[in-house]
Amino acid sequence: MPAQNPSEPDPDPDRTPGLEQGGSVPPGETPPESASATGAVSHTNRASAGPAKWVWLAVIVVVVVLVAGFFVFLALGMVS
Structure with a gap:
């Protein structure tokens, strides 16, 4: 079995079961696992x-207090 090259993480199409000629996957087959974009991330942000x-x-709290105060003063007749 030849060693895999780390710069080419995709499997060899000649030895991958389920692939049709040209590398397409027939209906119902799961495509072979490929490299992940997040595989090299060492931590999550x-x-x-x-x-x-x-x-x-x-x-928001200040606006709510000001609006509530306006209606209290309006109800007490202090604002005309």
């Missing part, structure tokens, strides 16, 4: 919002 999520939360 977590999406972090950092302080931006707290700034947006504070802005």
